[in-house]
Amino acid sequence: MPSLVVVVLFSVLIIRLFGLQVVRSETYRRLSEENSIRKVPVDAPRGYILDRHGEILVCNRPSYVVSVIPFELTKMDTTIQLLGEILDMDPQEIAEKVNQNKFRRFEPVKIKRDIDFKTLAIIQANTLELPGVIYQVEPRREYLQGRLASHLLGAVREISSQELESPQYRSNYRSGSLIGKWGVEKQYEGNLRGQDGCEYKVVSARGRVIGPLCPPDSADAGSDIVLTIDLALQRVAEEALSDTVSGAVVAIDPRSGEVLAMVSRPTYDPTLFSTVVSESTWRSLNEDPGHPLLNRAIQSSYPPGSAMKVITAGAGLKYGVISEQKRFKPCAGAYKYGARWFRCWKPEGHGSLALVGAMAQSCDVYFYQLGQELELDRWSRLATECGFGKALELDLPDETGGLIPDRSLYNHRYGEGKWTRGVLLNLAIGQGEILATPLQMASLIAAVANGGTRYRPHILKEFRKGPRVDFGDYPKDDGRLPFSTQHLEILKRSLRAVVDDPDGTGRLAAVERVEVAGKTGTAQNPHGEDHAWFVGFAPLDNPRIAVAVLVEHGGHGGVTAAPIAGKIIEAYLRRGGV
Numbered sequence: 001m002p003s004l005v006v007v008v009l010f011s012v013l014i015i016r017l018f019g020l021q022v023v024r025s026e027t028y029r030r031l032s033e034e035n036s037i038r039k040v041p042v043d044a045p046r047g048y049i050l051d052r053h054g055e056i057l058v059c060n061r062p063s064y065v066v067s068v069i070p071f072e073l074t075k076m077d078t079t080i081q082l083l084g085e086i087l088d089m090d091p092q093e094i095a096e097k098v099n100q101n102k103f104r105r106f107e108p109v110k111i112k113r114d115i116d117f118k119t120l121a122i123i124q125a126n127t128l129e130l131p132g133v134i135y136q137v138e139p140r141r142e143y144l145q146g147r148l149a150s151h152l153l154g155a156v157r158e159i160s161s162q163e164l165e166s167p168q169y170r171s172n173y174r175s176g177s178l179i180g181k182w183g184v185e186k187q188y189e190g191n192l193r194g195q196d197g198c199e200y201k202v203v204s205a206r207g208r209v210i211g212p213l214c215p216p217d218s219a220d221a222g223s224d225i226v227l228t229i230d231l232a233l234q235r236v237a238e239e240a241l242s243d244t245v246s247g248a249v250v251a252i253d254p255r256s257g258e259v260l261a262m263v264s265r266p267t268y269d270p271t272l273f274s275t276v277v278s279e280s281t282w283r284s285l286n287e288d289p290g291h292p293l294l295n296r297a298i299q300s301s302y303p304p305g306s307a308m309k310v311i312t313a314g315a316g317l318k319y320g321v322i323s324e325q326k327r328f329k330p331c332a333g334a335y336k337y338g339a340r341w342f343r344c345w346k347p348e349g350h351g352s353l354a355l356v357g358a359m360a361q362s363c364d365v366y367f368y369q370l371g372q373e374l375e376l377d378r379w380s381r382l383a384t385e386c387g388f389g390k391a392l393e394l395d396l397p398d399e400t401g402g403l404i405p406d407r408s409l410y411n412h413r414y415g416e417g418k419w420t421r422g423v424l425l426n427l428a429i430g431q432g433e434i435l436a437t438p439l440q441m442a443s444l445i446a447a448v449a450n451g452g453t454r455y456r457p458h459i460l461k462e463f464r465k466g467p468r469v470d471f472g473d474y475p476k477d478d479g480r481l482p483f484s485t486q487h488l489e490i491l492k493r494s495l496r497a498v499v500d501d502p503d504g505t506g507r508l509a510a511v512e513r514v515e516v517a518g519k520t521g522t523a524q525n526p527h528g529e530d531h532a533w534f535v536g537f538a539p540l541d542n543p544r545i546a547v548a549v550l551v552e553h554g555g556h557g558g559v560t561a562a563p564i565a566g567k568i569i570e571a572y573l574r575r576g577g578v
Helices: 002-023 025-034 076-087 093-099 117-125 162-166 183-187 231-240 270-274 279-287 305-318 355-361 365-375 377-383 409-414 422-428 438-449 485-500 557-574
Strands: 035-042 055-067 109-115 135-143 157-158 178-179 196-206 211-212 222-225 247-252 259-265 334-337 342-344 453-455 460-465 470-471 475-480 516-522 531-538 545-551
Touching: 002 157, 035 135, 055 076, 055 093, 055 231, 076 093, 076 117, 076 196, 093 270, 093 453, 117 135, 135 270, 178 183, 183 438, 222 475, 231 247, 231 259, 247 438, 247 557, 270 485, 279 355, 305 355, 305 365, 305 377, 305 422, 305 438, 305 531, 305 557, 342 365, 342 409, 342 422, 355 365, 355 485, 365 422, 377 409, 377 422, 438 485, 438 516, 438 531, 438 545, 470 545, 475 516, 485 516, 516 557, 545 557
Parallel strands: none
Antiparallel strands: 035 196, 055 109, 055 135, 157 178, 196 211, 222 460, 247 259, 247 545, 334 342, 453 475, 460 470, 516 531, 531 545
């Protein structure tokens, strides 16, 4: 029986071959001589990006792109010259694009994107003079909110020839493919990018498309991504920071680590990168002294100033150097350590203060004396355990970790035994070599707010593909702050006084009928005016939002940064804070 099956199958194969090679051989010979088969890739639409409530942030729109198939360029010089005139491009630029893909002669090389219909009509009218020139519809990235959240969302750009040769892109990408270059577009490239399809067309010897050879391989769109970002709050944060030249805002839900808003100024228009960026535009962005492509929320680090007193106070409580009631020598406007005077921000001094008053009024002399009693190794270790000196592993690319100085750093810089405990006096008030990102500061204050849990900050809420929903692996618990529950309650009372006390430095962050807690910071800057900080959370007993605000060269944190934080907190809680 098996032998009979083999005989039958073999007979069918012979009959099929006879039909192809004898009966229809003339038809296929004529087809091969007069026509050719064109394989045209079809770009898969990238997935949409949405905010936590389903508002669309990034989508796609249909757009025409003109390409060249090198193998079909039978009259290369004249074709390129004419195409350059039609597209208003330098023919040399077109020739370079073609030559860069000389080893992929059968693949379309994208020459110009987002072509208007008038230009397309001219190309159609000159089909015979433009052999090898084709046009297609491709999905073009559309950033519906303009510059809003541009650093967080990122942008796409055409893949470079160097990237195309790398193992990461070699198998699934081709010349002209768009890839995520920054932000969410880069971080979740593998999810947003779908699977390209392909069309097989019969083309006459004169370049005219006769029809499809067979049904196309359909493109499969990428997954949609829902972010933790609240679009309405993002707008408020951007508007609150709009009067500043440069700065950043990070807002976090302290109950989960979800990033509710992230702003960096100056900003840029991500739509610029949806087509080929001109050399002059790219140079202008890179040479801009404001560095608009830099996400200051995670890619820049700064001295945190007095906002770091939260950790110094926590260290003092943990190691028994202070209690809530302990007072040091009264502040007279300066403190002498060795031969050097360390000055308080208030020249006339604050007098005698315990912890709550010292935090509320941000008395430097109180914290100088506290720092003198601490050990550098202990302070550095605690700061590291609070999430400083290393990246927090936010799901965005290129996050920096800042810097927490330790003994080895000072030994290397000054020589072993050649530096004094005076370095800790500076670190105690957030000055010196210490550097922190706005994200790290927001994460710290969020952990204080929720009672000590260090949730990992994240912006992914879920992936969506048709009816399927996949949730990200969040929230993630990165441990606890190294402070007891009792000490955290003392810290929270102190931070409440910063905003609520008549002499508190953060009074301008106050929100009517809401208990806001926080800490101001004014960080000395050797390159200009001081940087302004405010970190805070609300409500005090049931915190739903934690915020860090940085205003570069903003002066006093209580004057510049605190009101911005207050606006953001109020807007979020007035809408229900969900």
